Structure formats: structure tokens, C-alpha cells
Amino acid sequence: MCPTPDQIETNKEDMVPVDLSTAVKSNGTDRHGDKKGFYARPSDFLSNTSNWKIIESTLREGEQFATAWFDLETKIKIARALDDFGVDYIELTSPAASPESRAHCEAICKLGLKRSKILTHIRCHMDDARIAVETGVDGVDVVIGTSSFLREHSHGKDMTWITKTAIEVIEFVKSKGIEIRFSSEDSFRSDLVDLLSIYQTVDKIGVNRVGVADTVGCADPRQVYELVRTLRGVVGCDIETHFHNDTGCAIANAYAALEAGATHVDTSVLGIGERNGITPLGGLIARMMVADPEYVKNKYNLHMLREVENLVAEAVEIQVPFNNYITGFCAFTHKAGIHAKAILANPSTYEILNPADFGMTRYVSIGHRLTGWNAIKSRVEQLNLELTDEQIKDATAKIKALADVRTQTMEDVDTILRVYHTAIQQGKLKVGQPEVFDRLLDEHHASRDTSPSRTPAKRQRTDAEA
Numbered sequence: 073m074c075p076t077p078d079q080i081e082t083n084k085e086d087m088v089p090v091d092l093s094t095a096v097k098s099n100g101t102d103r104h105g106d107k108k109g110f111y112a113r114p115s116d117f118l119s120n121t122s123n124w125k126i127i128e129s130t131l132r133e134g135e136q137f138a139t140a141w142f143d144l145e146t147k148i149k150i151a152r153a154l155d156d157f158g159v160d161y162i163e164l165t166s167p168a169a170s171p172e173s174r175a176h177c178e179a180i181c182k183l184g185l186k187r188s189k190i191l192t193h194i195r196c197h198m199d200d201a202r203i204a205v206e207t208g209v210d211g212v213d214v215v216i217g218t219s220s221f222l223r224e225h226s227h228g229k230d231m232t233w234i235t236k237t238a239i240e241v242i243e244f245v246k247s248k249g250i251e252i253r254f255s256s257e258d259s260f261r262s263d264l265v266d267l268l269s270i271y272q273t274v275d276k277i278g279v280n281r282v283g284v285a286d287t288v289g290c291a292d293p294r295q296v297y298e299l300v301r302t303l304r305g306v307v308g309c310d311i312e313t314h315f316h317n318d319t320g321c322a323i324a325n326a327y328a329a330l331e332a333g334a335t336h337v338d339t340s341v342l343g344i345g346e347r348n349g350i351t352p353l354g355g356l357i358a359r360m361m362v363a364d365p366e367y368v369k370n371k372y373n374l375h376m377l378r379e380v381e382n383l384v385a386e387a388v389e390i391q392v393p394f395n396n397y398i399t400g401f402c403a404f405t406h407k408a409g410i411h412a413k414a415i416l417a418n419p420s421t422y423e424i425l426n427p428a429d430f431g432m433t434r435y436v437s438i439g440h441r442l443t444g445w446n447a448i449k450s451r452v453e454q455l456n457l458e459l460t461d462e463q464i465k466d467a468t469a470k471i472k473a474l475a476d477v478r479t480q481t482m483e484d485v486d487t488i489l490r491v492y493h494t495a496i497q498q499g500k501l502k503v504g505q506p507e508v509f510d511r512l513l514d515e516h517h518a519s520r521d522t523s524p525s526r527t528p529a530k531r532q533r534t535d536a537e538a
């Protein structure tokens with residue numbers, strides 16, 4: 073496992089590369105090990121985890137994120153990037169929201185995107201519907217709250233009014249020859265009989281999809297599974313789902329919905345939306361890659377994910393979180409010696425996703441007190457130094473001792489290894505002479521004025537590309 077120099081990523085400080093060609097091969101064959109069936113559940117006849125669509129709502133739900141403000145140029149960039157990524161639908165803010173919202177909607181419809189259909193999201197109201205169908209969208213997503221909270225405090229309408237107006241709006245939109253979806257906002261706090269009854273009514277008059285929305289993020293995966301499975305037995309149309317992340321279940325709920333027969337999942341890039349947002353696009357992709365990698369890889373341009381996320385992060389002035397699915401800066405960084413050894417032997421040991429599938433890079437962090445000789449050996453090989461295993465273990469003991477004082481940068485580690493190697497070659501050092509090595513290292517630093525104590529670490533990590 074000795075990478076060529078061109079595999080060393082140069083724009084990340086303190087990183088050591090590991091051989092990706094081996095990683096890809098092993099990941100492709102045994103990533104799930106013996107438990108593949110446990111993840112995919114292909115036998116579940118209701119499950120759509122191998123056949124589902126994304127309704128990407130960064131330009132609708134995402135515009136409801138606290139710091140979001142998109143001008144047309146930014147919306148177009150995001151729409152084009154999502155289209156390149158391959159999302160099935162892009163949902164836009166209601167054209168009834170403001171004159172600019174309407175103009176943006178019309179402009180995005182005229183882009184002629186390659187793959188993504190354009191939807192807009194409106195209230196269950198004829199005025200909104202009339203404006204929406206004039207924008208050139210491929211479909212309209214209609215929503216109205218059905219829980220008692222929203223019936224009483226949001227719009228003040230009862231189920232009879234909701235049903236009557238929904239029918240009117242749906243028939244109007246259908247008459248324009250475009251897609252129509254009807255959704256019940258706050259579905260999980262709505263009366264089940266009310267819900268099933270209105271879904272059945274709108275299904276009978278020919279909606280393309282009904283929508284289930286966990287508007288306040290209260291649902292758990294079991295509740296989602298039960299509601300969607302029940303609904304699957306009541307309607308023949310597609311089932312769209314929308315999950316807020318207030319209690320951390322947004323991805324798991326989307327997955328449970330697909331297992332129960334839902335067909336569409338609403339996402340936004342980085343999960344941005346009202347409050348702390350909805351199912352993140354990248355997180356859903358990560359989850360679904362485990363369920364059916366081929367479906368996901370064939371359908372979506374996964375190498376685009378980081379670009380789309382960076383675009384949106386910049387537009388709404390946030391950082392991509394350190395622990396973001398797939399693209400977080402440490403999503404594929406392995407640190408502890410036990411992990412590092414196994415990862416270097418076969419990345420599937422500690423990775424369920426292959427970074428190469430997303431154009432990402434694997435790193436092994438080596439300059440810390442939790443390191444082990446196997447990780448150090450990989451760096452020795454990358455530096456083309458000839459040391460025996462016994463010598464590498466000896467040098468590793470020194471690195472660990474120094475890392476007990478402070479984390480060692482990649483430069484520090486390389487210096488230690490080079491000084492150790494030269495001393496061995498010149499016969500100035502033997503294994504098990506830590507005091508001699510200390511002196512040689514001090515002499516080296518003194519001659520170059522590069523004592524680690526005088527050279528503060530720029531970053532507190534020492535990773536190697538793996």
C-alpha cells in the first residue's frame with residue numbers, strides 16, 4: 073500500500089495519502105459484509121428504497137431558512153446545480169409570495185433544465201392556483217393544515233371547507249395539464265380519519281401525489297412507517313413525504329416512509345428550512361447509498377454534492393458542519409490506531425460509504441497519542457524510507473511520546489521519521505535508544521531552528537490521505 077506522489081493531496085495540510093485504488097476495489101465488493109440484506113430489505117414488498125424520487129425544496133423550504141435571501145442569479149445557479157446533480161423535481165417558493173418570487177419562478181421555468189421538473193408550492197387557495205399555473209411550472213404542490221392547531225390558529229377552516237376548496241384547486245390545476253399534489257400540513261397531529269378521508273377524495277379526482285408532512289418534527293420512524301403504510305392501502309397515487317428535523321429524525325423518517333411505500337422525499341441542501349430545517353439532500357443520499365448503492369449511483373451525479381452544498385452554504389452564509397454527511401471535513405478521517413490499521417488493510421472495516429463515490433478523499437490521522445505503528449508504517453512507505461517493523465515501532469513510540477505533549481503536525485512526523493531513518497542509516501542509532509534519538513532530533517532542530525516548541529502547529533490535526 074504505497075501510493076505514488078500524485079496521490080498525495082496537496083491542499084490539505086498535515087495529511088498522508090493511502091492507496092485509493094485498493095480502497096475502491098474492496099469497498100465495491102464487501103462493503104456490507106455478511107449483513108447486506110439487513111440494510112436493503114429487498115424482500116419487503118412495500119419498500120421503495122430502491123425506487124424513489126427527490127423533490128428538492130432548497131428554493132422553497134430553504135428560502136424559509138432564517139438567513140436565506142436568494143436573488144435570481146443565485147436561484148438560477150442553485151437550480152442548475154441541482155439539475156446537474158440530477159434531482160427529479162425542484163420546488164420553488166409560491167409566486168403569490170411577492171412580485172420577485174413570481175418573476176423568479178417564471179425565469180427558472182424558462183431555463184429548460186435537463187432533468188429536473190419545476191414545481192411551485194401554494195396555499196389551498198384559488199387565487200394562488202391561478203397565479204401558479206401562469207408561471208410555466210410543470211406542477212403545483214398544494215398544501216393546507218389539517219391538524220386542529222392549524223385549523224384553529226392558522227387558516228380557521230374546517231375539514232368540509234378544506235375538502236371543497238382542495239377539489240376546486242386540484243381540478244383547476246389539472247385542467248391546465250400540469251402535475252398536482254395535495255398535502256396536509258401537520259399530518260402527524262391530524263385526525264387519522266380526517267386525513268385518510270381527504271387523501272382518498274383527492275386521489276379519486278386524480279392528483280399525481282398526496283403529501284404527508286411532519287411540519288413540527290414530532291414524528292418518529294415507527295409512526296411514519298405506520299401512517300404511510302396505512303395510506304399506501306388507501307390511495308393509488310404517489311406519496312410524497314416531508315420531514316422537519318426538530319427532534320433529529322428527518323432522515324430516519326424519510327427512510328421509514330420509503331420502506332412503507334412512499335415514492336417521493338422532500339429535501340433541501342444542508343437541510344435548510346424553517347427553524348432547523350428538513351431532511352438534508354446529502355444525508356438522504358448517504359442513507360440511500362447504504363440501501364441500494366447502484367440505484368443512487370446510476371441516478372445522481374454524486375460528485376456534484378460538495379459543489380451544491382458549498383454553493384448553498386455561501387448563499388445563506390453558513391459553514392458546512394464539521395460532521396456533515398459525506399462532505400463534512402472529517403467524514404472520512406480515521407484517527408485511532410486500531411481504526412487506522414484496519415482502514416489501511418480494507419476501508420470497508422470502518423466505512424459504510426466509499427469517499428471515492430462522492431469525489432471525496434479518505435484520510436488517516438497519524439500524529440497523535442492514539443496513533444499506532446501500522447499507521448506510521450504507511451507514512452514511512454509514502455516517504456520511501458526503508459525501516460524494519462521493529463524500527464517503525466521504535467519511531468512510533470517517540471511520536472506518541474511527543475504527541476502526549478502536543479499534537480504533532482505532518483511536518484513534525486515526517487521530520488521525526490527522516491531524522492530517525494538517517495540516524496539508522498548512518499549507524500548513529502539503534503532500536504531502543506530513546507535518549508540518543510532525542511539528542512539527534514534536538515541537534516537537527518537546532519541546526520535548522522525548527523524546534524517544534526518554537527513552531528506552533530497551524531492546525532491541531534495530522535491526517536494522511538488514505
Ligand SMILES: CC(=O)SCCNC(=O)CCNC(=O)[C@H](O)C(C)(C)COP(=O)(O)OP(=O)(O)OC[C@H]1O[C@@H](n2cnc3c(N)ncnc32)[C@H](O)[C@@H]1OP(=O)(O)O
Pocket residue numbers: 136166168169170194195196197215216217226227228257287346
Ligand atoms: C409549513 C409551510 O412551510 S407552508 C409554506 C409557507 N410558505 C409561505 O408562507 C410562503 C410565503 N408567504 C407569504 O408570502 C405570505 O404569507 C402569503 C403571500 C402566502 C400570504 O400573505 P398574507 O395574505 O399577508 O397573509 P399572512 O401571511 O399574514 O397569513 C396567512 C394567510 O393565509 C391563510 N392560510 C394559511 N395557510 C393556508 C393554506 N394552506 N391554504 C389556504 N390559506 C392559508 C391564512 O388564513 C391567512 O389568511 P388571512 O389572514 O387573510 O385569513
Ligand SMILES: O=C(O)CCC(=O)C(=O)O
Pocket residue numbers: 133193213214215255256257258283284285286287288314316
Ligand atoms: O407541502 C408540504 O407537504 C409541506 C409543507 C411544509 O413545508 C411543512 O408542512 O413543513
Ligand SMILES: [Zn+2]
Pocket residue numbers: 133287314316345346350
Ligand atoms: Zn416544511
